[in-house]
Amino acid sequence: MSFRNAPLAVIHDRDKTTLFTPEIREQIDIWIAKYPAEWKQSAVMPALTIVQDANGGWLTPELMNDVAAYLDMPEVSVYEVATFYGMYDLEPQGRHKVCVCNSVSCLLLGSEELIEHVEHKYDVRLGETTADGRFTFKEVECLGACRHAPAVLVDKTYHENLSPQALDKLIDELE
Amino acid sequence: MVPNQNSVCFRNMHLAATTRHTLDAYRSLGGYVQWEKILRERPDPADIIEEIKLSALRGRGGAGFPTGLKWSFMPRNAPGQKYIVCNSDEGEPGTCKDRDILRYNPHQLIEGMAIAGYCIGATVGYNYIRGEFYEPIQRCEEAIREAYAAGLLGKDIQGSGVDFDLYNHLGAGAYICGEETALLESIEGKKGQPRFKPPFPAQFGLYGRPTTINNTESLASIPVILEKGGQWFLAQGRPNNGGPKLFSVTGHVARPDNFEVPLGTPFRDLLELAGGMKDGRALKAVIPGGSSVPVVPGDVMMDVDMDYDSIAKAGSMLGSGAVIVIAEGTCMVKVLHNLSHFYMHESCGQCTPCREGTGWLERVLRRILDGKGRPGDLDLLDSVAGRIGGRTICALGDAAAMPVQSFLKHYRHEFEHLIEHGQSMAA
C-alpha cells in the first residue's frame, strides 16, 4: 500500500543509448508513450517482460538495474516489481517453460496426474529444469482456461484439455 | 427449459470463428452505432447513466455492485484528468469468461469503454489484461489499431470535440492485481498491493485522479444496453438482477463451457446446458461463483436460481459467475486444501491476518490431508479463518476464510474421518 502517489523519479548517471539494443529501446518506448510523461515507471512491467524475453527467459540484477536507469526509477523499486510478479524469473531457465495449472477446476479434471506424469517421465520436480536444459517445469495458478481443463501454458501458447499423452507429445516436440 | 443464449457479450458467437473479432464483423451486428450516435448527438451523460441504472446491470467482476450507481459517483465535471480502467485480470479459479470476450468480441469492449469514458468524463482508458493472455492481448491490440484507423478513437473523434484514447496494459502474473486498487498500483509501476479505502478510486484513483474500474463483461454489456434499452436488459433477468450473465461451468460436467444465459436461470437448466454430470456421476457440491465463495451442497443447489439474490439466499454468492461442479467421490479436504494453497500463494502479504492466516490454513489442511491431522485441527481452522475475515485491507482475506468455514459446515465429517483414520472417505 502506498499513500504516496508521485513517481519515484531518480536520475541515473548513465547514457540511455548504451542500454539494451536499439530494438529493445524502441519496444520499451512504445509502452512509455502510453502513460503520462512523468509516469515513465508505469512501463516497468512491460519493460521487464521485453528484457526477460530477450535474455532467454530470466532477469539478471544487471538487467534490472538497466531497466531502472532507462525508466529513471530507483533500482530497489524495480527489484520489488520483479520479485512480486510470478511471470518474472530471477534464475536461469530451461529453453522452454512448461507451466501446468493446478487450480481447482484443473485439479478436478486431472492436473495432478499431469504433474506426476511429467515428474516421473522427465525426471524433473516442480520448479526445476530438466538435465538437458530443455524445459523448466512449473506449477501455476488458474490460467483462465478452466472450461478446457486441465490447461498448460507452454512458453506463450495455451494447450487445453490435455491428457498425459497429449502433454508428452507437446514436450517431445520442444527443441 | 432451454434458456435464451448469447444475447449480449456473446452476441457474435454465431459468426465465423476466423473473423468474428474483426471490426467488419462487429459493424455487421450494429457495432459502434451507439458510440457514433453519442459522438453526433452529445447527449447528457446523466441520461445514459440513468439508462444503465434502469438496466440493473451489476458488476460482473465479483462484487455485483450496480454499474450505473458506480458511474454516478464520478465527479465528471471536476477539472483535470479522469480515467476509466477495465479489469481484464481474470484470475479467480474457475473463471474463464473475460478471456473469451477479449478474444472473440474485443470491439464491443472498446465501444463499452469509450461510452463509459464519455459518461464519467474520462478521456483516457486502460485495459489491464493479465500477462498470460497472449492471444487475447494480440486481439485487443489489433482491435485498438483498427478502431483508431477507422476514426473511432483519438482526439476530437469524428469532429465531435470528444477525446478518447485507449491503451492495453499488461499484468505479469499476480491474482491480487484483480483487486481494483492493487490493479491501479500495478499500472503505476509498483507491486500490486491493495490500497486502504477510503479514499475510493472515484476520488483518488489512477495517478491520484478520479477513476472508475469495471470488469470486462460489465463494460462489454454497455453497447447492447444502449441499443436495446435499459428496460430490455432488465427484462432479460430479474428485478435488481438485470440482463444475462456469462457463467463458466467447469469441473465434473459433461461439456464444460461458458454460457451466456439470463440471470435467474435455474441451476438445473444450466447444468443441463453443460451436458449434465460427467460420466453420469452424482452431484455432490457446487461452488457457484468462483473459488472465493462458500460451497453449496448439490441437493440444495438443484433448487437455486442463478441470480445474485437467489444465490445469496442459499448462503453463497454469484461472484464472478464461475460455477464449479463437484461430483460424488471427490475428497472435499483435498479441494479445500487446493483453494487454501491458492490464497496463501496469492496473498500480497501486507496484512498480518491474511499473510499469516492463509499460511496456517494451508499447513493445517496439508497435514490433515497427509493423514497427520490432530484432534484440535478443525477448531484451529475455524478460529484462524474467523480471525482473517473482516480484518484485512482487501477482500482476499475474506475470500480465503469463506471457503474454509463453508466446507467445515457442510463436510465436517470428511475432515473428521481423515483426522481419525488417516485416509480420505472418498478414497
Ligand SMILES: Cc1cc2nc3c(=O)[nH]c(=O)nc-3n(C[C@H](O)[C@H](O)[C@H](O)COP(=O)(O)O)c2cc1C
Ligand atoms: C482478490 C480480488 C481479486 C479480484 N479479481 C478480479 C478480477 O480478476 N476481475 C475483476 O473484474 N474483478 C476482480 N475483483 C473485483 C474488483 O476489485 C472490482 O470489484 C471489479 O473489477 C469492479 O468491476 P465491476 O463493478 O464491473 O464488477 C477482485 C477482487 C478481489 C478482492
Ligand code: SF4
Ligand atoms: S487481505 Fe491479503 S491480499 Fe488483501 S491487502 Fe491484505 S495481505 Fe494483501
Ligand code: FES
Ligand atoms: S483452474 Fe486451471 S485454468 Fe482455471
